[in-house]
Amino acid sequence: xxxxxxxxxxxxxxxxxxxxxxxxxxxxxxxxxxxxxxxxxxxxxxxxxxxxxxxxxxxxxxxxxxxxxxxxxxxxxxxxxxxxxxxxxxxxxxxxxxxxxxxxxxxxxxxxxxxxxxxxxxxxxxxxxxxxxxxxxxxxxxxxxxxxxxxxxxxxxxxxxxxxxxxxxxxxxxxxxxxxxxxxxxxxxxxxxxxxxxxxxxxxxxxxxxxxxxxxxxxxxxxxxxxxxxxxxxxxxxxxxxxxxxxxxxxxxxxxxxxxxxxxxxxxxxxxxxxxxxxxxxxxxxxxxxxxxxxxxxxxxxxxxxxxxxxxxxxxxxxxxxxxxxxxxxxxxxxxxxxxxxxxxxxxxxxxxxxxxxxxxxxxxxxxxxxxxxxxxxxxxxxxxxxxxxxxxxxxxxxxxxxxxxxxxxxxxxxxxxxxxxxxxxxxxxxxxxxxxxxxxxxxxxxxxxxxxxxxxxxxxxxxxxxxxxxxxxxxxxxxxxxxxxxxxxxxxxxxxxxxxxxxxxxxxxxxxxxxxxxxxxxxxxxxxxxxxxxxxxxxxxxxxxxxxxxxxxxxxxxxxxxxxxxxxxxxxxxxxxxxxxxxxxxxxxxxxxxxxxxxxxxxxxxxxxxxxxxxxxxxxxxxxxxxxxxxxxxxxxxxxxxxxxxx
Numbered sequence: 001x002x003x004x005x006x007x008x009x010x011x012x013x014x015x016x017x018x019x020x021x022x023x024x025x026x027x028x029x030x031x032x033x034x035x036x037x038x039x040x041x042x043x044x045x046x047x048x049x050x051x052x053x054x055x056x057x058x059x060x061x062x063x064x065x066x067x068x069x070x071x072x073x074x075x076x077x078x079x080x081x082x083x084x085x086x087x088x089x090x091x092x093x094x095x096x097x098x099x100x101x102x103x104x105x106x107x108x109x110x111x112x113x114x115x116x117x118x119x120x121x122x123x124x125x126x127x128x129x130x131x132x133x134x135x136x137x138x139x140x141x142x143x144x145x146x147x148x149x150x151x152x153x154x155x156x157x158x159x160x161x162x163x164x165x166x167x168x169x170x171x172x173x174x175x176x177x178x179x180x181x182x183x184x185x186x187x188x189x190x191x192x193x194x195x196x197x198x199x200x201x202x203x204x205x206x207x208x209x210x211x212x213x214x215x216x217x218x219x220x221x222x223x224x225x226x227x228x229x230x231x232x233x234x235x236x237x238x239x240x241x242x243x244x245x246x247x248x249x250x251x252x253x254x255x256x257x258x259x260x261x262x263x264x265x266x267x268x269x270x271x272x273x274x275x276x277x278x279x280x281x282x283x284x285x286x287x288x289x290x291x292x293x294x295x296x297x298x299x300x301x302x303x304x305x306x307x308x309x310x311x312x313x314x315x316x317x318x319x320x321x322x323x324x325x326x327x328x329x330x331x332x333x334x335x336x337x338x339x340x341x342x343x344x345x346x347x348x349x350x351x352x353x354x355x356x357x358x359x360x361x362x363x364x365x366x367x368x369x370x371x372x373x374x375x376x377x378x379x380x381x382x383x384x385x386x387x388x389x390x391x392x393x394x395x396x397x398x399x400x401x402x403x404x405x406x407x408x409x410x411x412x413x414x415x416x417x418x419x420x421x422x423x424x425x426x427x428x429x430x431x432x433x434x435x436x437x438x439x440x441x442x443x444x445x446x447x448x449x450x451x452x453x454x455x456x457x458x459x460x461x462x463x464x465x466x467x468x469x470x471x472x473x474x475x476x477x478x479x480x481x482x483x484x485x486x487x488x489x490x491x492x493x494x495x496x497x498x499x500x501x502x503x504x505x506x507x508x509x510x511x512x513x514x515x516x517x518x519x520x521x522x523x524x525x526x527x528x529x530x531x532x533x534x535x536x537x538x539x540x541x542x543x544x545x546x547x548x549x550x551x552x553x554x555x556x557x558x559x560x561x562x563x564x565x566x567x568x569x570x571x572x573x574x575x576x577x578x579x580x581x582x583x584x585x586x587x588x589x590x591x592x593x594x595x596x597x598x599x600x601x602x603x604x605x606x607x608x609x610x611x612x613x614x615x616x617x618x619x620x621x622x623x624x625x626x627x628x629x630x631x632x633x634x635x636x637x638x639x640x641x642x643x644x645x646x647x648x
Contacts, residue, residue: 004077012029014028014038015028016028024041026040037069037090037091038086039087040084040085049161051170052161052172053074059165065088067128067156068128068156069089069091069160070089070160071087072087073086086161095148097144097148098217099149100149100213101118105538107511114313115312115333119213120296121149121155122209122213122292122296123296123300126206126290127155128147129206132157132163132202133199136166137164137166138198138199138201140173140177141159141162141177142205143177144212162175173196174192177192180219180234180525180526181204181205183200183201183237184204184237184240185201187237188234188238203286214260214269216333217533219233219532220273221241221277222243222530223236223243224257225241225253231552232552234526244262245262245273245278246274257534257549260322262274266302266317272291302315306321307597309323311336335583336586336587353480356604359607360473363473363614364610366469367618369460384438445641446638452634452635453632460625463620463621468617469617472606476607479602483599494588497580502574504584510569515532515537515538516532520560520561522557523557531550534550539564542561
């Protein structure tokens with residue numbers, strides 16, 4: 001077919017065929033001086049379909065034609081004759097939305113986008129749904145193939161001739177649908193004929209699309225069932241077995257391993273998903289498209305930029321970058337920012353670290369602790385009580401009398417003076433020394449104060465060493481050694497990259513073959529969706545262990561998938577003499593740069609900790625010295641107080 005006519009008789013010359021499906025083909029065309037797309041049906045349309053297309057062309061306004069492939073005018077292949085097709089806006093430079101939310105396909109089709117792009121696209125999809133609903137229509141057949149996205153994040157809706165369209169005089173139903181995007185209340189219907197599709201039905205499919213964009217292609221109902229036997233996706237939807245809600249275990253359907261949880265998003269977003277995917281949404285209404293627009297706008301405004309990887313944008317309520325954490329787990333979701341990789345200036349890095357390391361070395365030395373020498377204290381003993389003083393005076397007089405008597409006897413009988421000396425000495429020692437309570441008390445004070453002094457001295461001397469400082473200094477030294485070794489690490493990583501080029505070529509080759517487009521025995525659309533929800537999108541993701549982790553995939557299906565991968569591998573031809581791609585070098589540089597950032601931060605944290613330990617040691621030294629000086633003075637005073645009580 002080379003020509004068609006509009007109802008006014010204007011002829012369209014059909015150009016290149018743009019695509020072909022089950023209903024017909026789409027051609028490039030010129031209509032009234034405008035480049036449009038023309039859909040020509042391969043079979044004659046029933047009267048109600050013809051009436052629907054005429055009605056859509058009449059009610060379509062400028063805005064609808066901006067956001068959707070809305071019919072502009074109906075086409076005839078014979079004049080007069082029935083409606084055989086229609087013209088619609090032509091969109092170039094767009095990709096199906098699944099090429100964006102699939103991690104493997106995103107690396108190929110949208111390699112430069114970040115998380116904010118995914119959020120913005122989700123927001124624009126919600127805005128497009130809101131516009132359709134505001135015009136009184138419903139999309140009905142929501143699915144991943146009738147939404148396309150540009151590299152600027154703009155969104156267009158396709159297959160508008162299947163929409164549920166309402167005019168002032170008639171209602172034209174949508175009689176098709178994709179089970180994975182069909183709400184629970186419509187699951188299991190043999191046909192959509194006679195079913196009125198509503199905005200609330202659309203809002204289920206909208207929530208699924210938004211979920212897939214924010215959760216890296218995973219379907220909200222594809223999880224790990226806790227029931228006996230298989231749990232097909234349609235059944236999980238029909239039974240409201242949402243796999244990500246807080247009550248998922250009660251619904252007997254848990255999250256897939258290593259999947260992102262709802263808690264990585266703001267709580268308000270989690271609440272919207274819960275309303276969309278549980279009984280509450282079916283009974284009382286799911287979040288409307290405009291609610292999603294507001295929530296996604298809020299999420300966009302809250303995003304924070306990662307200090308390590310510029311392309312990482314993450315929700316502002318998180319304490320750290322969730323995408324860096326995923327990179328460490330070996331599941332990178334976004335391509336590094338620089339096509340050539342960040343340049344690592346080790347010379348500049350060394351200059352930056354030099355001053356910090358000098359500070360660390362100074363902090364690592366234990367503060368000096370002088371030898372403690374008691375100061376000579378000028379203390380005066382406290383006078384003894386009057387009663388004790390009288391007893392001491394009498395004792396002293398007795399001593400004087402004995403000595404005087406011995407002296408007189410020595411004068412009287414000089415030859416016996418040694419005898420008198422002995423007698424006097426015995427007499428003095430025979431005098432009973434008074435031991436008043438005051439003496440005992442003062443002696444006890446001396447003893448206890450001396451023990452306190454010795455304890456304080458021991459504590460003081462023990463501060464000459466401190467394991468905390470030496471241990472932390474050793475730990476920080478190991479971090480510094482790792483930093484110094486980063487040039488060697490980078491060289492080794494680049495060497496390994498060169499050695500693994502063939503393996504990398506094979507991986508990239510496999511990563512360009514998507515399960516979605518493959519014909520694999522026993523793996524239909526439902527199982528393909530399950531595979532994607534478990535992170536298996538391309539042949540590169542297909543391994544025996546990965547398939548074994550998916551419920552419902554037994555030995556037969558695993559063998560079919562592995563055989564498909566082997567068939568693709570057999571077509572691989574390595575390219576000799578190639579060098580690492582800029583993306584490969586970027587990944588290595590980013591990895592080492594991330595290590596450098598982490599080690600530098602650990603070094604800074606180590607310096608802070610060393611300063612804290614050193615400050616604590618100095619404070620302990622000062623406190624111990626103060627206690628030692630206090631007890632030393634107290635001991636000198638106690639000894640002086642006791643000396644007052646001495647009589648000889």
